[in-house]
Amino acid sequence: MTASGLQLSAAMRDALQLWLQGLKALDGASEHTITAYGHDVGQFLGFLAQHHGGSAGLRQLADVTQSDMRAWMAWERGAGLGSRSLARKLSSIKSFARWLAERENLDISAILATRAPRFSRKLPRPLSAESAREVLDNASLQSREDWAGLRDTAVLTLLYGCGLRVSEALGLTGRDAPLRAALRIHGKGGKERLVPVLPVAQQAVTAYLHACPHPQTPDAPLFRGLRGGPLSRRHIAKVMEQTRLQLGLPATATPHALRHSFATHLLAAGGDLRAIQELLGHASLQSTQVYTAVDSGRLMEIYHAAHPRAHG
Incomplete structure (x- = not known):
């Protein structure tokens, strides 16, 4: 202390x-x-x-x-x-x-009675749906080992397809495999939540596990480094950086941006804000509400680009 x-x-x-x-x-x-x-x-x-x-x-x-x-x-x-x-x-x-x-x-x-100073809340910068798909399609190209490329794709797919934090994806163990229709995630503050797993995420993890040269045991990390140890957050950040540079995406295209994209795209598709809060594991709805601002901003961009009066 x-x-x-x-x-x-x-x-x-x-x-x-x-x-x-x-x-x-x-x-x-x-x-x-x-x-x-x-x-x-x-x-x-x-x-x-x-x-x-x-x-x-x-x-x-x-x-x-x-x-x-x-x-x-x-x-x-x-x-x-x-x-x-x-x-x-x-x-x-x-x-x-x-x-x-x-x-x-x-x-x-x-x-x-002391009031906190006001500050502008930094809004998350989600990727477009097309850019998110391109990231998942190209992530495996950043590794020389085929199995490692499948591993990196599986991790990023869990971030975008399930809205997991990087630490939550890397915290999975052999006991979680094969992935079922829902994952029980222990998030920040030990809070537990159930997260639906899309078939594409299940397939990505299964493909990695079949190719991984390291034996899987219940207590071992699900995602392994090249030498068999736990995969690091730094490696995932580096893969994302190399992928975004290859695709010409902005510096805001980080691993965490995939989680933001998951929430934003769900909201744009008509998802309920409370349900998205539960999926993300946010302690308060206020943390989730930033996505309404993001989505509104995107709608305004579309409006200004397409509405005739926006140009006149």
Whole structure:
């Protein structure tokens, strides 16, 4: 935890550690998330200690004023922190403050009243349906080994055909083979969901497995590297980069863009937003709603290109 070296009282350090342990045990937060939360809250508490002098204790959060919060935000801005990162930090701080307030009966109204800075949400850049098909048709050409080419195609097909995250596709094991009509996926925060598997994805994985020279066992990774170890995210990113360069696609054509494309094309075909949320494993509908903006933008492009009055 990054807060251990800051000017925090022993009680505050213990409370922060206990909160983080609770996030991991009760909410199933990942190690990466736990580290980020600890860093965010630890820096804030360290700022308070430096701002007021002395160490940050449990009761100090109740003494935080709106002026303190503005000073903290100005300090973070001065360190070059952007609006999106500042909003994330504030969310972490509020979460910890609520937890501590319930335990210690503190008034933390000044912290909770602090508004996150506005930022423009970056919209995903999906590929067109034609470009997505071209990627799947050409991915195998980036490898010298035929079986490895089939493997790369299978992974990318799962991203576009099932909307999996790269980590979810690479997290499959021999126990998942052969792919059935639905996959049980353990996503972010340990959340579980059932994802329908298209026949084309089943066929792509089956073709790879038949050609793979490494023996499949239930606990071994489904997708293997050349030497038999687990396939890396970096390799998939490199395959996608080589494929997009070959096809003349923009730099936004990343592995994750295939997942975005899956959602956008489902929505364009009349898919229900709630159903797409479930398929993607988004914790909130807000995360899925970005695709409505993407789709609307695409409709406006079509309108301006085709409508007679758009040119006059």
